[in-house]
Amino acid sequence: MQIINNYEEYKSLEGVMVGSSPWHTIDQQQIDRFADATLDHQWIHVDSERASIESPYGSTIAHGYLTLALIPYLWKQIASVQNVNLEINYGIEDLRFCMPVKVNSEVSLQATIRSVNDLRGMVKVVVGARLVVRDESKPAYTGNVVFLYQFK
Template sequence: MVIINNYEKYKSLEGVMVGSSSWHTIDQAQIDRFADATLDHQWIHVDPQKAVAEGPYRSTIAHGYLTLSLIPYLWKQIVEVRNVSLEINYGIENFRFGIPVKVDSEVSLQATIRSVKDLRGTVKVIVGAKLMIKGESKPAYTGDVVFLYHFK
């Protein structure tokens, strides 16, 4: 785990692949809870029998936005940012989904600090995010996540 206490430490990591999270299994129960929360009950996600019989992946798959929503959880396994009075998920940029995440797959986030800027006291950090699937060579997605921090 990388510990970041201030802007200077963050800036020193610019361009660095800071690490990977632990592996997280996305099971059908998590997919179903996400479907309920987002009202997205498309059969490819929530109907295992139909997905096996008729689906292109022969199993249900996680919603793409479910995999994106794991970023804060997985990011905090890689980096601990201390001494902040405010942390904001500011945006996502240039995201592309590569391959689907099948039910019961294990995923891990790889994070690279792309840029760090001090905007008059607000630190804007762009993190390159790549979600890997255990046993697959291609990532589930790649893109940039933008965080804003106010250090104490």
């Protein structure tokens, strides 16, 4: 795990692939809970029987936004940003979904620090995010995640 204590330590990581998270399995229970939370109960996500027959993937698939919502959880398994008063998920840039994530797939976040800028007390960090799926040649998505930090 990468420990980051301040702006200078973050800045020294620009251009560095800081790591990959452990594998995380996206099971049907997690997909169903996400569907309940977002009120998105499209059959391709929640109806296993129908998806096994009608879906081109042969099973249910995770919501794209579920896979994005995993970024903070997976990121915290790659890096521990310490000595902060405030941390904000600020945005996502240049995101592309490359392939669906089938139920019971294992995913891992690969993170590269793209840029680190001091905005008069707030530190803006752009992290290149690539969600890989075990045994698949293409990632589920690629893009840049933007965090804001206020260090103590």
